[in-house]
Amino acid sequence: MTALPVVCLLGATGTGKTEAAIHLARAFDGAVINYDSRQIYRDLPLVTAQPTREEQARCPHHLYGFLPAGSRRSAGAYARLVHALAARVRRQGRLPILVGGTGLYLRAILFGLAPIPDIPAALRADIQGECDRVGPHTLHARLAVADPASAARIAPADRQRITRALEVYAATGRTLTDWHAQEATAGPEYAAVKIGLEISGPGYAQRLAGRIERMVEQGAVAEVARAAARFPAGAWGLSGIGCSEILRHLSGELDLDAAKALWLKNTRAYAKRQMTWFRKESDVSWFDPGDHDGMVRLVQDRLAGG
DSSP: OOOEEEEEEEESTTSSHHHHHHHHHHHHTEEEEEOOSSTTBTTOTTTTTOOOHHHHTTSOEESSSOBOTTOOOOHHHHHHHHHHHHHHHHHTTOEEEEEOSOHHHHHHHHHOOOOOOOOOHHHHHHHHHHHHHHOHHHHHHHHHHHOHHHHHHSOTTOHHHHHHHHHHHHHHSSOHHHHHHSOOOOOOOEEEEEEEEOOOSHHHHHHHHHHHHHHHHHTHHHHHHHHHHHSOTTOGGGSSTTHHHHHHHHTTSSOHHHHHHHHHHHHHHHHHHHHHHHTTSSSEEEEOTTOHHHHHHHHHHHHTTO
16 A cells, blocks of 8 residues: 655744644645644634634644534544544645654554553543542652553643553553553554654744733633533643643632733743654754745655655
């Protein structure tokens, strides 16, 4: 079987992946396929930095804002969605362009993941209940002992991912890190052109701060308030960076300036974890976010077999 050509744009949050993806899609008659685990929620387009309607109108976009905030997709299930979409996009004569910042999703798409057994409902309820009682930071400290690699890539406030890692360890006796390192089930074979975007220096922090200010100005606080009124506390979609800080503001725990400062701090820490993951990816060509012409030349060369 001939490998399916795809372009994979990767990098930390706020590095210009959306703009680069649109440029490549227009240059190669491509379609953009999301692999960011937060941009799948329809209730939170602002706080998750989804492409705007105007941006999505410039070329086909898939898997943005298609789930309610109370739902989730595992990396394996999401990879199956992407496999089907990439094949359909290619049948249409278009180039699939995979875009996102969730390294585990990209790994599942390109290489597959070992199937993790189902977690007993009673065990899941026990761990969720404990998280309610003692908080995610306490469970994160426990995870750091049991599975240091997972703890390093999961934020201490990320309740869902912390409890998931602990559930897997408690149910199987093996860490998530071990499961992800296991030989994966075979998936489609891709001829992937991997393009990484990176911004260094103080300009990146300023860029992230400016993006947070724009999100707030455009209505991010009201967006989170509406979602929180519709979905229960602890909903998967509301656990991400941005949402958690705004929820603390809405509860009266933080004023808006303090919430924005914490949002920026947590975003920068998350970006470091993303880059630690993506630096381990093989065959990535790294670019300044504005070098769209260089990205086009690379894709042209790779598609031509160079």
